[in-house]
Amino acid sequence: MVMLDIIDLKAHFPTPDGLVKAVDSVDLQIEDNERLGLIGETGSGKTVLGMSIIRLLPPSAIVEGRMIYKGRDLLRLTEEEMRRLRGKEIAMILQNPTTSLNPVLKIGDQIAEVISLHLGLGKREAKARAVQMLEAAMIPEAERRAEQYPHELSGGMKERVMIAMGLASHPSFVIADEPTKGLDARTKAEIISLIQDMTSGRSMLMITHDLAAAGEICDRIAVLYAGEILEEAGAETILSDPQHPYTQGFIRSLPSQGLHPISGSSPSLIDPPSGCRFHPRCPYVMEICKREHPQMIRLERGHSSRCYLCH
Template identity: 90%
Template sequence: MAMLDIIDLKAHFSSPDGLVKAVNSVDLQIKDNERLGLIGETGCGKTVLGMSIIRLLPSSAGVEGQIIYNGQDLLHLTEEEMRQLRGREIAMILQNPTTSLNPVLKVGDQIAEVISLHKGLGKKEAKARAVQMLEAAMIPEAERRADQYPHELSGGMKERVMIAMGLASHPSFVIADEPTKGLDARTKAEIVNLIRDMTTGRSMLMITHDLAAAGEICDRIAVMYAGEILEEASAETILNDPQHPYTQGFIRSLPSRGLHPISGSSPSLIDPPSGCRFHPRCPYAMEVCKSEHPQMMRLENGHSSRCFLCG
């Protein structure tokens, strides 16, 4: 059974240059206890999709479609009803902890505030629970670190604090936005292991451009490009048998696969290419790719791809 069912989701913003179609008719499902990686280049709409789920987009944004969480459409809830879900049942681990953490509050107090809000614990109990979450996040000397300010912690420590804060109220569904961004290789490996351990038994959407990290953590991977899902399959299939040319190129661009970048650059979300949005950069583009927009084609074993070659 799907814990989260996203149906024909669209999200757009007005800009001086025109309407930015950040998310275009996305369909996704995340099952109970399943971790889905949402992969794509910067600016493809990944974070907007995540913020749409938790309804933290600015009021000027237009959102259409359905986001069904445990049988209820999140887009139809009142702001108060949504506030009751945020943090308690649906939590988001924000990217860039340096700007996400409050610089004038001790990190333990910031975690304790989340616990008090959603669990109704007193100040002392909440602080003790915050220290326990820091210990679970493998932060040494957790009690001492809880009384420190964000600027006193390393980048990796701050990321651990963000993970501890996001999971403090034991949410059923977690959205992790670029949790390994900007970390050195050793710290990234530690954070990958931590997220994998601490999200076991939970449903998660991991938003990232780091395909290798998603492959280690996630059960399935969906590949996003220019506001659309281009391919979706098990993590193993995406890494070892990708069918969409964009996914193939994305994998070839990894350091471990030879570091061969995809030619060209991502298209504008204001005026995307006609037909297949990837066709200007695709080495296999045909005439039909330039004029007709491909639909997601179901292959086998839950694998689907938005490409005429697969048909």
């Protein structure tokens, strides 16, 4: 069963220099109990897509398309209806816990506030539940930690708190935005294991530039570039048999593959290149790539690529 069906989603932002097309005609499906990784460089539109789902973009954003969640179009819900879903049914684990956590509130109180809001528990019950969530997030001495402030915790501990907070109301669908960003190798491995355990039985969209982490956590991976999906397949297929030149270059840039960067830089989202948006950086560019915008081509079951080489 499809948990979330994103159809022709656009998220554009007016600026003095023109319209920034951060998300441009994206189609994406996430199944019940499936974990999907959304991969791309900084500025590719990943976080904007996540914020579009929970409708937390600024009022100036122009959002069009359809996002069908459990049979309801999220873009057609009233703000009150969306508020009831946000946090309870659909939760987001925000990136950069240092700025996302309130520095003047104890972490236990911050988690308890979420629990009280969405589960209707009293103050004492919510606080006890917050301690349980910290324990589930493998935070030692959870009861003592609940009385601490964010500045008293390490970066890895803060990330665990964000995960505990995001999952405190037992959401059906979780959006995790760069959960492994800025962590050392040991802490990242611990967070990956924690996410695997705590999101079991839930649908998840993992937004990240860390392809290796997504490969460990996710069932399927979609590759985003300049606001559009370039390739989509099972995680193992993406890592072992990538078909789009951008995905191939992205994999070669991993530390395990020798850190070979993709030449050039990401295109303007105001005035993207004609034809294929990756063609100015592509080592296999053909004339048709410069003239005509490629459509997604289904290669085999569950594997699609937006590239003329696949024709």
